[in-house]
Amino acid sequence: xxxxxxxxxxxxxxxxxxxxxxxxxxxxxxxxxxxxxxxxxxxxxxxxxxxxxxxxxxxxxxxxxxxxxxxxxxxxxxxxxxxxxxxxxxxxxxxxxxxxxxxxxxxxxxxxxxxxxxxxxxxxxxxxxxxxxxxxxxxxxxxxxxxxxxxxxxxxxxxxxxxxxxxxxxxxxxxxxxxxxxxxxxxxxxxxxxxxxxxxxxx
Amino acid sequence: xxxxxxxxxxxxxxxxxxxxxxxxxxxxxxxxxxxxxxxxxxxxxxxxxxxxxxxxxxxxxxxxxxxxxxxxxxxxxxxxxxxxxxxxxxxxxxxxxxxxxxxxxxxxxxxxxxxxxxxxxxxxxxxxxxxxxxxxxxxxxxxxxxxxxxxxxxxxxxxxxxxxxxxxxxxxxxxxxxxxxxx
Numbered sequence: 001x002x003x004x005x006x007x008x009x010x011x012x013x014x015x016x017x018x019x020x021x022x023x024x025x026x027x028x029x030x031x032x033x034x035x036x037x038x039x040x041x042x043x044x045x046x047x048x049x050x051x052x053x054x055x056x057x058x059x060x061x062x063x064x065x066x067x068x069x070x071x072x073x074x075x076x077x078x079x080x081x082x083x084x085x086x087x088x089x090x091x092x093x094x095x096x097x098x099x100x101x102x103x104x105x106x107x108x109x110x111x112x113x114x115x116x117x118x119x120x121x122x123x124x125x126x127x128x129x130x131x132x133x134x135x136x137x138x139x140x141x142x143x144x145x146x147x148x149x150x151x152x153x154x155x156x157x158x159x160x161x162x163x164x165x166x167x168x169x170x171x172x173x174x175x176x177x178x179x180x181x182x183x184x185x186x187x188x189x190x191x192x193x194x195x196x197x198x199x200x201x202x203x
Numbered sequence: 204x205x206x207x208x209x210x211x212x213x214x215x216x217x218x219x220x221x222x223x224x225x226x227x228x229x230x231x232x233x234x235x236x237x238x239x240x241x242x243x244x245x246x247x248x249x250x251x252x253x254x255x256x257x258x259x260x261x262x263x264x265x266x267x268x269x270x271x272x273x274x275x276x277x278x279x280x281x282x283x284x285x286x287x288x289x290x291x292x293x294x295x296x297x298x299x300x301x302x303x304x305x306x307x308x309x310x311x312x313x314x315x316x317x318x319x320x321x322x323x324x325x326x327x328x329x330x331x332x333x334x335x336x337x338x339x340x341x342x343x344x345x346x347x348x349x350x351x352x353x354x355x356x357x358x359x360x361x362x363x364x365x366x367x368x369x370x371x372x373x374x375x376x377x378x379x380x381x382x383x384x385x386x
Contacts, residue, residue, distance in 0.1 A: 083280035098206040116220040
């Protein structure tokens with residue numbers, strides 16, 4: 001911003017000073033450009049006028065459009081699929097290098113085999129570890145379940161014992177209450193036991 | 204027909220190593236001084252005796268339909284896909300094995316996965332997602348696949364659970380007759 005401003009100011013100064021002393025920029029090309037631009041745009045014409053030998057340079061500059069690559073701009077690359085077989089390494093000699101002699105084949109084979117063995121070994125180790133963890137969890141769950149069951153049994157037993165104790169050590173008043181309860185129970189049961197009967201009337 | 208490049212060789216051997224425990228036996232020298240080599244023609248990889256491969260150089264690429272044993276084909280993305288024709292090569296040195304009962308042989312040969320109910324035996328210490336060869340109870344190789352569960356996990360599986368994902372089976376000789384060897 002700053003340099004353009006200074007240029008504008010310069011022209012402004014020249015224009016204002018043009019009235020006073022117009023011989024400051026006496027070049028032919030400038031007058032031509034002025035004529036071409038006419039009275040349409042005063043400011044840009046004056047900008048051109050300010051620089052000597054500019055018309056040719058200006059054209060070339062206008063034509064040149066800066067082309068930036070993605071890398072220069074720092075734009076993240078598109079997530080495109082580049083298959084393994086399609087990518088061609090740069091800076092390498094053209095053509096294929098065949099593997100046909102026994103030595104190179106054995107070398108590749110040994111490499112591949114070692115890699116595969118390592119992978120399988122690590123897979124097995126991981127599987128064993130996971131299995132151990134699962135086993136431990138299962139044992140823990142079983143233990144908790146057994147504990148819960150034992151607790152339940154304990155409470156059941158205690159309740160049974162309590163009931164027995166109350167039956168054995170019950171007082172006369174309690175016994176009466178019990179009897180009443182029993183009678184009520186049997187009474188209700190008797191009432192419940194009464195069933196409706198259907199019989200055909202004798203002819 | 205040409206030998207494989209470094210990358211191609213790695214890809215092919217990597218795939219074979221999933222199924223075969225000892226790769227060195229594949230390229231071990233034979234008694235008559237000959238040895239097996241890998242050759243590529245029309246994106247198909249062949250496992251062939253060197254003497255035969257040398258003879259085949261007299262036939263033009265277009266005219267050569269097949270030679271030796273076809274192992275599989277290189278895909279356009281540079282991966283390698285094993286065909287059922289590779290079974291005679293991978294079966295003798297199989298890393299992991301699954302034997303299917305007689306009632307499971309037919310479903311497998313028709314292209315379905317192996318379920319637990321059909322398994323007669325399986326090799327111990329087999330991790331999941333590793334290559335295995337499927338045999339009938341009479342020890343006849345039927346095809347190959349990838350294990351769905353490890354052996355220990357598979358024991359707890361219900362009878363309808365999948366134990367092995369099918370990769371290739373002998374039924375392909377009929378089903379893929381048109382595309383198996385050419386095209």
